[in-house]
Amino acid sequence: MPKREYDVIILGAGAAGLMCAISAGQRGRRVLLLDHAAEAGAKILISGGGRCNFTNTGTVPERFLSDNPHFCRSALSRYQPADFVAMVRRHGIGFHEKTLGQLFCDGSARQIVAMLLAECAAAGVELRLGHRVTDLARSEVFRVETDQGAFAAGSLVLATGGLSIPKLGATGFAHDAARRFGLRLTDIRPGLVPLTFADDLLALMRPLSGVSLNSEVTIGRQTFREAMLFTHRGLSGPAILQISSYWRQGPIAMKLLPGIDAAAFLLDRKRTRPKAALGSVLAEVLPARLAAAFAVESDAVRLADVPDRVLAALAARLSAWVVRPSGTEGYAKAEVTRGGVDTRDLSSRTLAAAGVPGLFVIGEAVDVTGWLGGYNFQWAWASGWCAGEAV
Helix, strand or coil, rough: CCCEEEEEECCCCHHHHHHHHHHHHCCCCCEECCCCCCCCCCHHHHHHHHCCCEEEEECCHEEECCCCCCHHHHHHHHCCHHHHHHHHHHCCCCCCCCCCCEEEEEECCHHHHHHHHHHHCCCCCCCEECCCCCCCCCCCCCEECCCCCCEEEEEEEEECCCCCCCCCCCCCHHHHHHHHHHCCCCCEEECCCCECCCCHHHHHHHHHCEEEEEEEHHHHHHHEEEEECCCCCCEEEEEHHHCHHHHHCCCEEEEECCCCCCCHHHHHHHHHHHHHHHHCCCCCCCCCHHHHHEEEEEEEEEHHHHCCHHHHHHHHHCEEEEECCCCCCCCCCEEEEEECCHHHHHHHHHHCCCCCCEEECCHHCCCCCCCCCCCHHHHHCCCCCCCCCCC
């Protein structure tokens, strides 16, 4: 027999699970929050360089990816960034806007976890850490078997996230559990992840490891203008992480001098500084190592000796350097999991599974993936809150 029966069992004490527990507990529900980890909120603790980019003031549905791009609208409208900010303010946590609407703690991400745990405690939530789930079943109620006993509840919430950052304990548990209950999954792959390259491109990029510059990166109609970073395996940085969620296997185009007419710049310098070295001229607008890498491809030392056609080709490359990644750095370096439980099987208002009464799926486990910059936390808060209002 189960040790205890609850109104709802939430599996996963991350951002979505904690928010769901708070919302449900505040409604008087008997809530059990289970996690296999020894500490709650592991991903929260490492986010934002330890300062937690906990939301984004620019949150709109258009900044989320899903096979059904309209699915996230209801939850995001019902629990908004201002709602979470109000909780942060109530707990006296200092925060600031870093850039592009991204809100960070002035101090530590631990303040956010402490806040959520305090809210859980106030709502009467029972938190049990270090409990590994060994089996799930459903008859009249849901039965959760763990290595420390069995529990039962009328509602079950899957909030264990996706496959990203396995060193923090991430697994495919939510996907496997959803499949067990008959829910469909979309294509699942790493999101917000560095891109890798091979052959000549990697040979060019590897010596540039550590070089960062502002750039404009495009796939199809989607463009991000942020910093990019060369690595020993390829490219990273915010612009690359953003575009990676849209990349499958084709080329990407990178504008290395956004806001500058590269052709006009080079021709002007050839006219006004003919004796200048191409590398030194490029270094006016590019990091020195990158400028040298592009300059070495021309045999001429002085600008005056570089044919206009060569300058035109170089300008075209600086304006739209088209490269084809060979892959990504995978879930180990991915900030999120792209794809998940198919939204066709879930209510957009409550996150309840349509064909399994009492079952809910929230957070990263759902096929809703936000941009970099606090959007995925806002989805976790919103989807968790909505489910908590319905369990």
